[in-house]
Amino acid sequence: MVKLSVVGMLRRSLVHRRARSFSALIAMTVSAGVATALLTLYADLDAKLHKEFRSFGANVVITAPPSSPFRPDALARVRQAAGPDALAAEFGYAVATTDTGTPVVVSGTDFAAVKLLDSWWQVDAWPDATAANGALIGQRAAQFVGNEHAVGLTYAGHSVTLQGVGRIKTGGDEDSRIYMPLAAFTSWTGVGPSVIEVQVPGGAARVEATMARLRQELPDMQVQPVRQLVEGESKIVDRTHALMYGAVLLIALTVAVSVLATLSASVLERRRDFALMKALGGSQGQLMGMFLLEALVLALAGVAAGFVVGSAAAWAISEENFHTATLPHISVLPLVFLLNVAIAAMAALLPLRVLRGLQPAALLKGE
């Protein structure tokens, strides 16, 4: 008589009912795949959303009081304190008179930094970095300018002629202003930068911490959050987070229960095997171990396949929606594994309670 090993029985059981094993494997793969995809997306969600909020521009404004202007290294120190992924731009403001005699706010700034920081500005052409007198003219300010290509401005008796390169349109205060390079602005008006706008990525906690560092770094300056941005961002990210959490639970539950139903049906179907083994002298514990082992093997295979499929799905969703890739997170693997094993164990053990009460003889007779 051939001695039956556990491995041999397992292999026979899986191979013999190939269709059944295959459908159970697919069920486990789907549950692991869905769990992996959702958890991976969930893990990356906050970072991705915070990135979207960067398009709102600066969330911290540092203002120099009129009595003490910024020191020359202020911007560098802000950049250092805020971290490498923060954006910062400095602005100087002065009220000048145009050639038509209208007062207008002229602002000196670094166009390259502003272009990154204020992505909502609609500018038809940005001035060349090398052009010392290239200016952007607000769409309302443009109505009070004689010749846009040679804008004559006067400030405290000094006059300057700027070359308007493009118009800007924002629907905000910027529409009534003229922007020019900071170096030319300072040499014309003698006024240095008085405002640094900073965009700190991340949620309210990170903004708070950065502001504390900025206050320490620049003790005389006013460091203020743009309150609506900081509050709004945290609120929306939190709510989307909660929504996603609800969705993850809901979908995981659906898949888990369906998989449970499918798997336990397949165990129930094997009442006859159960009865036969029992009749041949298998103990309750041995049989339970056998069923469990089989379910665990399937669960494990499901996790391996599901992780690959789920990571691919998360990557596709992320690429489609956020236009940035989400790389597979190994960290979700233990949770997915635990979830799948729990489902498999439950699927194997639940029907056993039904089976335990059955008499092998009655079952084998077909009653």
Place this chain on the structure above:
Amino acid sequence: MFFRLLMESFLRQRRRKMLAGVAILLGTTAVTAMLALATTIGDRIHKELAVYGANIVVYPKADLLDVKVGGVDVKPASGGAYLEESDLEKLKGIFWANNITGVSPELRLNDQARPIDSNEASFPVSVVGMWFNHAFGSLKTGTSQLHPWWRLDGRWPLAEPDSNHWEVAVSSALAKKLNLQIGSKFLMRRLASLEGGGYTAAYVTGIVSTGDQTGMDVLVPLPVAQAIAGKENAVSRVEISARTKPEDAFARVDPDSLPPKQREIWYCRPYANSIAYQIREAIPGAQAEQVRRVEQSEGNVLSRISGLMWLISAAALLAAGFAVSAAMATAILERRGEIGLMRSLGASKGAIAFLFYTESGLLAIFAGTLGYLLGSGLAAWLGARIFAGDGGSAQAVLIPVLLPVVVALALVVAIAGSTPSIRAALRMEPSAILRADA
């Protein structure tokens, strides 16, 4: 006979029916809840995004430039153009009037203030006339709705044109400068009676922290500001918050350059640009612009979040579809013996298939409807929990359109899921099935 078989099958095999039924129920619940949330997420997030303030501003076309630096407005006092407050009623008549969720007009004046009990020199302040919880159609709107990030200690001032003092709210910077508390008074110059530069007492009902720590603002009800300026009905700027569709390439074209048909399509889409265009048409002399910082970024965030919800809904649909079809397949596979028996008793393949499909269909319709109700309830509960405290959060999420969609999906998935098993069972020899089972 057919109905008896059907009845008996449902009555006798309750456990098996339960399994498949629960799978369908849960699947449709998840899908309904996700779809209901995905369809309402736009409105909900829009409400959240309202904290960013107005997305459309209206100002007089002939107005001078704003000359504002560091919170101080140095715009010349004379020569400014104004809109008429009474014209705001016309906003209710524009095509997308129902999408307007907030209106806040303001009249900004440069004025002088000084403390009440000393002879200190007066200093410049901005007087801003505003609406405070003003009834506008069915909306209660005004400053606090358009600036939800402002914090008010005390209450908003009331307009009492007859009394010998004005009720005002002051910005925190001004309160600090004059050491004002709620209930204290200071003096404000009356612009309308310039002879002698008469001062009137201002009674502080509230202190507003706007997040800007420099502005010397005195907020008064709009009629009071109009009285101070001696310009009845005047408004210098209107902020409008409107529900809009995120901007796409079509939204950016100039409507006047489009052929009439295209222009009509453009006009009838709730783009910020279209709404601004309609406001320009409705209010004479007005220039309406989208506030790009708010509008562009909002559109961005909105489309990302709702896109995410739709994709997750699709994933839920896929997972639920798979789960249901797997459960159906199992349920049929278990009943191969029955099929064999029926065939050996002379039932045609068509009749058996019909019986099984009817069973699946009935189950799908019943469990699907139940799942729809459960899912709608779940979506309402989740929505209310997550978006609590937004006022209209208790809104029902019973979307009737979803019912046929969800039930049809359940039907299709259940039938598609049972088909392979039914076909496989029918293909086998009845005797083989019966013997295998014996």
